[in-house]
Amino acid sequence: MPSERVAVVGAGVGGLVAASLLASRGVSVIVVERRAELGGKMRRVGIAGRQVDCGPTVFTMRPVFEEIFTNAGSRLADHLTLRPAEILARHAWNEEERLDLFADIDRSADAIGRFAGSQEAKGYVEFCARARQIYQLLEEPFIQSARPSLHGLINAFGLRRLGDLWQISPFVSLWNALSDYFRDPRLRQLFGRYATYCGSSPFSAPATLMLVAHVEREGVWLVDGGMYRLAQALAALATKAGAVLRHQSEASAIIVERGRACGVALKSGERIDADAVICNADTAALSSGQLGKAVAAAAPSSPSASRSLSAITWAMVAPVGGFPLVRHNVFFSGDYADEFDCIRRGKLPSEPTVYVCAQDRGDVADGRFVNMTAPAEPLLCLVNAPPTGGANSLETLEIDQCEERAFALLRRCGLRIQRQNTTTVTTTPHDFERMFPATGGALYGPASHGWMASFRRPGSRSRIPGLYLAGGSTHPGPGVPMAAISGRLAAEAVAEDFSSMRRLVPADISGGMLMR
Numbered sequence: 013m014p015s016e017r018v019a020v021v022g023a024g025v026g027g028l029v030a031a032s033l034l035a036s037r038g039v040s041v042i043v044v045e046r047r048a049e050l051g052g053k054m055r056r057v058g059i060a061g062r063q064v065d066c067g068p069t070v071f072t073m074r075p076v077f078e079e080i081f082t083n084a085g086s087r088l089a090d091h092l093t094l095r096p097a098e099i100l101a102r103h104a105w106n107e108e109e110r111l112d113l114f115a116d117i118d119r120s121a122d123a124i125g126r127f128a129g130s131q132e133a134k135g136y137v138e139f140c141a142r143a144r145q146i147y148q149l150l151e152e153p154f155i156q157s158a159r160p161s162l163h164g165l166i167n168a169f170g171l172r173r174l175g176d177l178w179q180i181s182p183f184v185s186l187w188n189a190l191s192d193y194f195r196d197p198r199l200r201q202l203f204g205r206y207a208t209y210c211g212s213s214p215f216s217a218p219a220t221l222m223l224v225a226h227v228e229r230e231g232v233w234l235v236d237g238g239m240y241r242l243a244q245a246l247a248a249l250a251t252k253a254g255a256v257l258r259h260q261s262e263a264s265a266i267i268v269e270r271g272r273a274c275g276v277a278l279k280s281g282e283r284i285d286a287d288a289v290i291c292n293a294d295t296a297a298l299s300s301g302q303l304g305k306a307v308a309a310a311a312p313s314s315p316s317a318s319r320s321l322s323a324i325t326w327a328m329v330a331p332v333g334g335f336p337l338v339r340h341n342v343f344f345s346g347d348y349a350d351e352f353d354c355i356r357r358g359k360l361p362s363e364p365t366v367y368v369c370a371q372d373r374g375d376v377a378d379g380r381f382v383n384m385t386a387p388a389e390p391l392l393c394l395v396n397a398p399p400t401g402g403a404n405s406l407e408t409l410e411i412d413q414c415e416e417r418a419f420a421l422l423r424r425c426g427l428r429i430q431r432q433n434t435t436t437v438t439t440t441p442h443d444f445e446r447m448f449p450a451t452g453g454a455l456y457g458p459a460s461h462g463w464m465a466s467f468r469r470p471g472s473r474s475r476i477p478g479l480y481l482a483g484g485s486t487h488p489g490p491g492v493p494m495a496a497i498s499g500r501l502a503a504e505a506v507a508e509d510f511s512s513m514r515r516l517v518p519a520d521i522s523g524g525m526l527m528r
């Protein structure tokens with residue numbers, strides 16, 4: 013008997029997770045991906061014989077993936093070697109001012125005490141407690157919930173716990189909230205940076221985003237071989253479950269007939285019929301009409317002013333000396349407010365904060381582990397940038413100046429990268445716009461600015477029956493684990509709707525899918 017058919021547009025994390033979960037339960041799944049490689053933003057480039065990660069590098073929320081792999085009939089550990097990071101990240105402001113943040117809260121408190129005094133260490137412990145409280149309050153009723161709404165959240169908390177809702181600090185900015193815990197501006201900068209994990213400015217994002225700090229403290233995992241291995245593992249999981257993954261197959265439209273999504277038209281002219289379609293492209297691609305007029309209103313459109321951050325990245329394989337890099341390193345600019353003000357005005361920061369991932373490196377807590385033997389190693393350097401990748405692209409001169417300032421900051425912090433004779437692959441907001449159409453290069457969907465922003469993200473069910481949404485521009489938000497959760501929620505919504513349709517019209521739909 014034929015099973016129900018699902019077409020997935022896009023092989024990012026959300027698309028691959030949805031495909032794996034549905035295929036493993038007998039649904040016939042085809043994933044169409046416009047690019048040659050799978051994984052979406054989780055991508056890599058080949059430089060000097062090495063594969064360098066160019067997308068996400070920080071792997072968190074491991075249990076989310078363990079559950080997905082188990083539910084799709086496999087084990088995460090069979091696909092990836094993951095090691096817990098003792099040092100979450102090494103931070104520097106110059107050659108003297110350096111601070112490591114550890115997975116262990118007491119070690120971090122000690123390090124902060126030595127760096128900025130005992131009052132700041134006490135503030136850190138209080139901050140961690142608050143971040144944990146916010147995460148725990150939101151995990152079930154919001155992050156894991158398929159239909160998030162303010163009303164739903166209030167219901168979930170119940171009248172007796174409405175005070176708890178206030179505790180998630182939705183009305184105060186992250187930056188302002190941080191001054192309750194830290195007097196030292198460097199620490200406000202360090203913990204404010206967590207807003208950028210959602211593509212947002214700490215000056216505009218609600219303090220609720222403190223929960224990102226908790227997620228990271230719960231565990232950062234070092235993926236042996238780099239993060240792209242996760243994309244490969246998800247693709248293998250989907251294929252093993254029976255999904256068909258088609259590269260270089262761009263969807264030109266999602267087909268709607270009799271008010272219901274029923275397939276995908278490819279640029280090549282081919283038509284793929286389906287009982288349901290999951291769109292893993294950014295929802296901006298829907299609202300801009302790039303996937304056809306019939307689905308332009310499928311998700312709320314957000315103005316380009318509310319786009320999240322873009323980035324400029326420089327990927328390279330180069331000899332490194334001086335600064336003892338660990339896997340994750342952050343080099344801070346002198347003026348964080350100015351940095352986000354420039355970005356708000358569509359400009360590159362006059363002095364950008366620079367994140368450097370040294371993907372070959374592990375870490376040990378005393379910092380002695382420095383990879384001095386390798387002559388050259390893969391590096392990804394990243395700065396935040398405005399999402400102006402469409403019409404108002406940044407000028408080459410501005411990008412060159414930003415690069416100069418970013419690498420000057422690294423040198424001031426003691427990091428020497430020998431870039432001579434080394435190929436550097438630069439990716440700009442314009443390049444991101446080309447790879448992820450209609451986004452302007454915004455990497456995280458709409459920004460999480462203001463207390464209502466998170467409720468405005470569309471959930472798994474679109475406004476068009478049969479069309480479902482998954483990915484970082486949808487609920488519960490951006491980041492690899494969140495996009496994975498969105499894929500799981502989309503798969504669950506599809507399964508639920510298939511099963512109620514089967515109950516309504518048992519004679520018409522006789523496929524033997526059993527989702528739960």
Ligand SMILES: Cc1cc2nc3c(=O)[nH]c(=O)nc-3n(C[C@H](O)[C@H](O)[C@H](O)COP(=O)(O)OP(=O)(O)OC[C@H]3O[C@@H](n4cnc5c(N)ncnc54)[C@H](O)[C@@H]3O)c2cc1C
Nearest residue numbers: 022024025026046052053068069070263293483484491492
């Ligand atoms: C530089 C960078 C650094 C990041 N760092 C981190 C990090 O350290 N940790 C973390 O957790 N997250 C990080 N993120 C965010 C994270 O990568 C994303 O939130 C997540 O990967 C998004 O997954 P997604 O499901 O939205 O799919 P996407 O990655 O957005 O993929 C969507 C896919 O759809 C395809 N597509 C679009 N339109 C069509 C069409 N018409 N036809 C066919 N295919 C189409 C695209 O080609 C793409 O492959 C980072 C992102 C970037 C870019």
